[in-house]
Amino acid sequence: MDSFDITDPLSFLKADIMETLRLVIDPELHINIVDLGLVYGINVDADKNLVLVTMTLSSAYCPMGESIISAVKNCIEGHYESYTAEVVLVWQPVWSYDNISEEGKRLLGL
Amino acid sequence: MTSIKQNPSLYRIVVTHYAVSACCFLGLTLLMLLSVQAFTGHYFHPQILAITHLAALGWGTLIIMGASYQLIPVVLETDLYSEKLAWVSFILFMPGMVGLIWSFWIFVPGIYMQGSALLLLASIILFTVNVYLTGRQKQQETIQETFIFSACLCLCLTVALGAALVFNFTLPIFPQDSLYFLKLHAHLGLIGWFLLMLIGVSSKLVPMFLVSRYQGTRLLSWSYYLIIGALLYFLIDTYLFGLSYRTYIVLIIGGPGLACYFIFLYKCLRSRLRKQVDLPMLNSFLSFILLKIAVLLVPFIIYFHLKHNPATIRFSMVYGELMFMGWITSLILGQTFKTLPFIVWVKHYEHLTGKFKTPLPSDLFADYLLKAQTIAFLVFCITFMPGCYLMLVPLIYTGVAALMTTAVLYVSNVCIVIFHQTRTYGQL
Numbered sequence: 001m002d003s004f005d006i007t008d009p010l011s012f013l014k015a016d017i018m019e020t021l022r023l024v025i026d027p028e029l030h031i032n033i034v035d036l037g038l039v040y041g042i043n044v045d046a047d048k049n050l051v052l053v054t055m056t057l058s059s060a061y062c063p064m065g066e067s068i069i070s071a072v073k074n075c076i077e078g079h080y081e082s083y084t085a086e087v088v089l090v091w092q093p094v095w096s097y098d099n100i101s102e103e104g105k106r107l108l109g110l
Numbered sequence: 111m112t113s114i115k116q117n118p119s120l121y122r123i124v125v126t127h128y129a130v131s132a133c134c135f136l137g138l139t140l141l142m143l144l145s146v147q148a149f150t151g152h153y154f155h156p157q158i159l160a161i162t163h164l165a166a167l168g169w170g171t172l173i174i175m176g177a178s179y180q181l182i183p184v185v186l187e188t189d190l191y192s193e194k195l196a197w198v199s200f201i202l203f204m205p206g207m208v209g210l211i212w213s214f215w216i217f218v219p220g221i222y223m224q225g226s227a228l229l230l231l232a233s234i235i236l237f238t239v240n241v242y243l244t245g246r247q248k249q250q251e252t253i254q255e256t257f258i259f260s261a262c263l264c265l266c267l268t269v270a271l272g273a274a275l276v277f278n279f280t281l282p283i284f285p286q287d288s289l290y291f292l293k294l295h296a297h298l299g300l301i302g303w304f305l306l307m308l309i310g311v312s313s314k315l316v317p318m319f320l321v322s323r324y325q326g327t328r329l330l331s332w333s334y335y336l337i338i339g340a341l342l343y344f345l346i347d348t349y350l351f352g353l354s355y356r357t358y359i360v361l362i363i364g365g366p367g368l369a370c371y372f373i374f375l376y377k378c379l380r381s382r383l384r385k386q387v388d389l390p391m392l393n394s395f396l397s398f399i400l401l402k403i404a405v406l407l408v409p410f411i412i413y414f415h416l417k418h419n420p421a422t423i424r425f426s427m428v429y430g431e432l433m434f435m436g437w438i439t440s441l442i443l444g445q446t447f448k449t450l451p452f453i454v455w456v457k458h459y460e461h462l463t464g465k466f467k468t469p470l471p472s473d474l475f476a477d478y479l480l481k482a483q484t485i486a487f488l489v490f491c492i493t494f495m496p497g498c499y500l501m502l503v504p505l506i507y508t509g510v511a512a513l514m515t516t517a518v519l520y521v522s523n524v525c526i527v528i529f530h531q532t533r534t535y536g537q538l
Binding site: 023024025027028029030058059062063064066067070071072073074075076078079096097100108109110 | 181184317318319321323383384385386452455456459460461462463464465470471472537538
């Protein structure tokens with residue numbers, strides 16, 4: 001996840017969106033996608049009212065991939081009505097166990 | 111990225127296969143109840159033939175075909191080639207299966223049995239063509255693809271040999287009797303179709319459902335070549351010379367092949383992120399234990415056969431039951447509640463997720479019914495198999511009653527999933 005940059009006027013909004021994305025739950029693991037470490041970054045284009053979410057999935061053939069992407073878009077557009085959301089799926093860096101936050105590990109019983 | 115992509119027509123095909131297959135399971139238990147005495151005799155018996163074919167075709171194959179239309183595109187990472195072809199295959203399959211089972215039950219090996227066998231053959235060829243053309247759209251070849259294509263090819267050969275055996279009842283096609291080819295027909299189906307297909311699909315699904323970190327494929331490649339080697343050796347050697355001491359070589363080749371697959375599963379289990387293994391996955395692991403027990407019976411079948419000891423019939427009977435009613439049934443009983451809720455959930459909630467609080471796929475089936483179903487199935491395993499070996503009719507009756515309970519609970523739970531109504535718990 002991008003670090004918080006106090007000089008960036010959109011940092012508060014990005015952090016807020018990241019918190020909002022905790023509402024999106026992985027349907028199989030029952031854990032939110034932020035604590036799973038699936039969200040790599042959030043960019044906001046204030047001119048175009050566009051939120052760009054860079055994220056990955058636990059595997060390239062994840063059967064629920066479409067649902068998770070759809071949930072991310074729905075979640076952002078539902079909470080920030082003036083914005084549209086786009087998701088960019090990336091496979092580098094490859095998602096791994098190390099991406100899971102401490103809270104995520106606790107929820108997984110690790 | 112390939113995901114469960116849902117469109118209404120594909121959904122209808124998949125759910126129809128699951129629903130019909132569940133009804134076949136219920137029908138199967140009813141036929142078993144009507145044939146309890148037959149389980150104490152030889153396996154080449156009209157009622158046992160009808161039951162075996164209902165288990166293999168209506169229960170095992172039909173649900174695998176349905177799941178394949180949804181999951182093969184996930185496993186092969188491409189779209190299904192043709193939904194129309196899938197429907198035509200299903201439409202040919204149903205009368206073929208019903209006709210064949212009825213003809214076996216009353217044992218009239220005439221035109222109806224032959225026509226049914228040909229309908230089934232046509233259906234299976236169309237299914238194979240559909241799977242082949244689905245995979246051909248993809249550039250990169252994976253070990254899963256090799257497993258799945260080989261399995262489909264073996265299914266075609268199994269049904270072709272089965273059809274030839276049906277014609278052999280009235281037209282002398284083979285110089286030997288049908289029993290001679292029954293071993294080849296059965297193992298082409300059990301090992302060639304079921305085992306290869308289930309390894310191919312499960313090697314993608316098990317790591318996915320367990321969220322496993324293990325990604326290696328070397329064990330799967332070894333497993334594939336050893337199992338195929340064992341199967342080819344068995345088919346050629348048994349066709350040319352019948353069962354002999356050389357048949358033990360099949361175990362020397364195939365045993366390590368199966369062991370590679372089990373080690374693969376173990377590695378997935380060890381490296382899983384999700385520590386709690388849910389009930390559907392526990393059912394699946396039970397199925398692997400039943401498969402191991404079935405394979406351990408093979409040396410006894412060969413030994414007693416070579417000694418001309420009638421115990422070989424009892425062991426063969428229990429072996430077949432462990433394969434069909436143990437391994438395959440347990441795997442389906444578990445995996446149905448991993449795959450079907452996802453398929454139904456995507457249809458109902460994909461557009462709502464992220465906007466509203468929705469149920470999760472695992473909320474779509476009744477957990478208490480699945481628990482009761484698992485207990486009933488365990489009772490079936492520990493009563494029916496020993497009952498058949500010891501020829502104890504009360505024990506067989508207890509087992510069949512437990513399996514009927516399993517089937518009723520299973521069908522009820524499948525209905526709960528299929529007829530699920532969309533509901534939300536307020537906005538997120």
